[in-house]
Amino acid sequence: MTASLTGPHATPHIPESAYAIRTRGLSKSYPGPEGTLTHAVDGLDLDVPQGETFAFLGPNGAGKSTTIALLCALARPTAGHATVAGADVLARPHEVRRQVGMLFQHSAMDPDLTADQNLYIHARLYGLSRRHARRRATEVLELVGLTDRRCSPVRTLSGGMRRRLDIARGLLHAPRVLFLDEPTTGLDPYARAQVWEHLRALRDRHGSTLFVTTHYLEEAENCDRIAIIDRGRLVAQGTPVALKTDIGDDRVVLSTSDDVTAQRVVRRMAPSNRDITVDSDGVCLRAPDGSAWIPRLCAALEGHGVAVHAASATAPTLDDVFFHHTGRSLHATQPARTPTTTVPRATTSEAEGGR
Ligand SMILES: Nc1ncnc2c1ncn2[C@@H]1O[C@H](COP(=O)(O)OP(=O)(O)OP(=O)(O)O)[C@@H](O)[C@H]1O
Numbered sequence: 001m002t003a004s005l006t007g008p009h010a011t012p013h014i015p016e017s018a019y020a021i022r023t024r025g026l027s028k029s030y031p032g033p034e035g036t037l038t039h040a041v042d043g044l045d046l047d048v049p050q051g052e053t054f055a056f057l058g059p060n061g062a063g064k065s066t067t068i069a070l071l072c073a074l075a076r077p078t079a080g081h082a083t084v085a086g087a088d089v090l091a092r093p094h095e096v097r098r099q100v101g102m103l104f105q106h107s108a109m110d111p112d113l114t115a116d117q118n119l120y121i122h123a124r125l126y127g128l129s130r131r132h133a134r135r136r137a138t139e140v141l142e143l144v145g146l147t148d149r150r151c152s153p154v155r156t157l158s159g160g161m162r163r164r165l166d167i168a169r170g171l172l173h174a175p176r177v178l179f180l181d182e183p184t185t186g187l188d189p190y191a192r193a194q195v196w197e198h199l200r201a202l203r204d205r206h207g208s209t210l211f212v213t214t215h216y217l218e219e220a221e222n223c224d225r226i227a228i229i230d231r232g233r234l235v236a237q238g239t240p241v242a243l244k245t246d247i248g249d250d251r252v253v254l255s256t257s258d259d260v261t262a263q264r265v266v267r268r269m270a271p272s273n274r275d276i277t278v279d280s281d282g283v284c285l286r287a288p289d290g291s292a293w294i295p296r297l298c299a300a301l302e303g304h305g306v307a308v309h310a311a312s313a314t315a316p317t318l319d320d321v322f323f324h325h326t327g328r329s330l331h332a333t334q335p336a337r338t339p340t341t342t343v344p345r346a347t348t349s350e351a352e353g354g355r
Contacts, residue, residue, distance in 0.1 A: 005095050007049070009252070010015035013164060017086065018049055018050055018306060019048060019049055019050065019083070020048050020049065020050045020051075020084070020085060020176065020177045020209035021046055021047075021048035021071060021082070021083070021084050021177065021209070022046065022047055022048075022082065022083045023044050023045060023056075023071075023080065023081070023082040023083075023212065024080055024081055024082075025042055025043050025044070025045065025079060025080030025081070026041060026043070026044040026045075026046070026067070026070060026079075026080040026081065026082050027042055027043055027044070027075075027077060027079040027080050027232075028037065028040050028041040028063075028066050028070055028075060028077055028078050029078045032042070037242055037343050039064045039231075039232045040066040040231045040232055041063045041067050041070065041077075041229075041232045042063070042231070042232035043079075043080065043233065043234075044063075044067065044080070044229070044232075044233070044234055045234060046227060046234070047237075048209060048211065048225075049209075050176075050207065050209050051203065051207040051208070051209055051212075052209055052224045052225060053199070053200075053203055053209075053210045053212065053222075053223045053224050054209070054210065054211050054212065054214070054223060054224065054225055054226070054227065055212050055214060055219070055220040055223035055225070055226040055227070056068075056211060056212065056213045056226075056227050056229065057213070057214070057220055057226060057228045057229070057322060057330065058228060058229040058230055058326070059230060059326055059328050060214075062229045062230050062231065062232070062326075063231070063232040064181070064213045064229060065181060065213075066232075067229070068102070068175050068179050068181060068211070068213070070082060070089060071084050071089065071096075071100070071179065071211070072084075072096065072097065072100050072102055072179060073089045073093035073094075073096040073097050073100075074097075077089070077090065077211060083098065084099065084177055085095045085099035085102060085175075085176040085177050086099075087099060093297045098173065098175075098229055099174075099175055099176045099177060100175050100176070100177045100178070100179060101170035101171055101173070101175035101177070101178040101179070102170055102178075102179045102181075103166050103167055103169075103170045103178070103179065103180040103181065103183055104181050104286055105181050105182050105185065107162055107163075107165075107166050108166075108169070109154045109162065109165060109166065109169070110147045110154065111153065111154045112153055112154075112155065113153065113154060114150065114151050114152060114153055114154070115150050115151075115152060115154060115157065115165050115168075116137055116138075116141065116150040116151060117139060117147055117181050118154060118165070118169070119136075119137035119141065119165075119168060119172060120133050120134060120137045121136055122169050122172055123136050123172045123173075126172055127257065128172070128173070128230050132339060133172075136172050136173075136174075136254055137150075138150075138174070140169075140171045140172055140281045141168055142338075143168065143198070143201075143202065144164040144165065144167055144168045144171075144198050145164065145194075145198060146148055146161060146164055146165060146168065149161060158191065159186060159187050159188075159191055160187050160188070160190070160191025160192070160194050160195060161191075161196050163183060163184065163187060163191070164194070164195060164198055165197070167180070167181075167183065167195070167198065167202075171202070171244070172335035175208075176208070176209065177208070177210075177211060178202075178209070179207045179211045180199075180210060180211070180212045180213070181212055181213050182214060182215065183199070183212065183214070184196070184214065184216065184219065185214075185215065192219070194215070196219065196222070199212075208312070215284030215321055215330060217317065217318045217330055220240065220318055220330075221318055222302055223240070224239065224316070225237065225238060225239050225240075226238065226240055226243060228240070228243075228321070228322060228325050228326065230300060230325065230326040234325065235325040236321065236325050240318060243318070243321045244315065244316045244317070244318065244320070244321055245320055246314070246321075247316050247320060247324045248288050248315055249282060249286040249288055249290075249296070249316060249317065249320070250287060250288065250289065250290025250291070250313045250314060251285075251286055251313070251314050251316070251320065252284065252285045252286070252287060252290040252293050252294065252297070252311070252312070252313045253281045253282050253283070253284050253310075253311070253312050253313075253314075254266070254282050254294075254297060254298075254307050254308055254310070254311050255281065255282035255283075255308070255309045255310040255311070256282060256283060256301060256302070256306050256307060256309060257306055257307040257308075257309070258306045259278045259282055259283050261304060261306050262282075262283045262301055262304075262306050262308075263276050263277075263278050263283050263306050265297075265300050265306065266285055266297055266300075266301075268284055269296065269297065269300055270285055270287065270312055271287070274287060282310070285297075286320075290314070291313040291349065293313065294311045294313060297311070298311060318330065
């Protein structure tokens with residue numbers, strides 16, 4: 001457990017009714033191969049106040065989609081409980097489903113019908129009367145900035161517009177909590193920015209709670225708070241700033257004439273509990289107050305005949321936070337920081353100049 005789960009950055013005390021989502025010990029297991037159990041979600045405690053934009057991050061297979069299915073009352077928990085928009089997912093699943101909107105990775109739109117026709121049909125499926133369905137279709141099209149494309153067949157819309165139309169569909173029944181599973185995957189940066197502009201407007205104008213999974217760092221960075229899940233377990237929860245502050249370490253990178261020798265020299269100088277890695281950027285040390293290390297490391301390397309071409313110290317990024325808690329990069333499809341080699345940790349007696 002990290003400081004971010006229990007320490008000064010934990011959610012401040014607010015009344016139960018102010019939460020859009022609360023879970024305690026929420027768990028879901030599936031039968032695995034040969035009589036084993038897969039713990040897809042394992043004892044999850046989440047607190048999401050109303051009106052918050054909450055990023056839910058985790059490597060592939062971490063349990064994000066299962067959590068969303070549990071919170072939307074589409075799957076039954078094996079243990080624990082959850083309340084969404086004031087309704088218990090086990091005791092009042094219909095009420096939960098009425099209060100939530102969902103945006104899945106794959107669109108449910110008919111490409112040959114217009115934007116408006118698609119929304120009208122979905123509104124009718126939600127049980128809205130003809131008049132109400134027509135009105136809501138018009139309102140949600142306006143909300144996502146697609147009024148001028150209302151009569152366009154969906155197949156003629158750009159990828160970003162289709163995503164916004166999916167969001168509009170999720171809003172038809174005016175849900176209090178909107179779940180968005182990777183809402184911008186596959187979109188270009190401009191379309192992604194537009195989707196987020198509309199999501200932020202939704203939050204600001206209507207106080208909607210947004211629960212979002214994403215593989216894009218900069219999107220998580222702009223959320224109010226973030227939870228990181230790994231192998232079904234919550235490993236961190238807090239604001240982006242708090243999560244970065246909690247891990248503390250800066251990333252010091254030295255590009256040198258001989259990274260192998262440099263790695264050995266840095267290894268001897270760094271505290272014994274630090275991994276010194278070499279990747280395509282050069283030799284990397286993670287340590288607090290990184291800039292203070294640069295002159296000392298450069299002097300030591302010069303003493304060993306190693307030239308330093310470039311040196312930098314950067315504050316932790318969200319990817320560092322993710323890496324710290326899961327051992328992987330947020331870009332889950334890519335291996336973390338490869339190619340990377342690690343020098344075995346020195347014993348205390350080997351370390352010199354450690355702090
Ligand atoms: N219906 C199911 N039956 C058996 N195992 C399942 C089922 N659904 C999910 N799992 C397993 O539960 C774990 C969590 O899966 P889940 O889809 O929730 O992860 P995820 O974080 O959403 O992954 P991704 O980012 O790849 O979408 C995985 O090991 C997955 O194989």
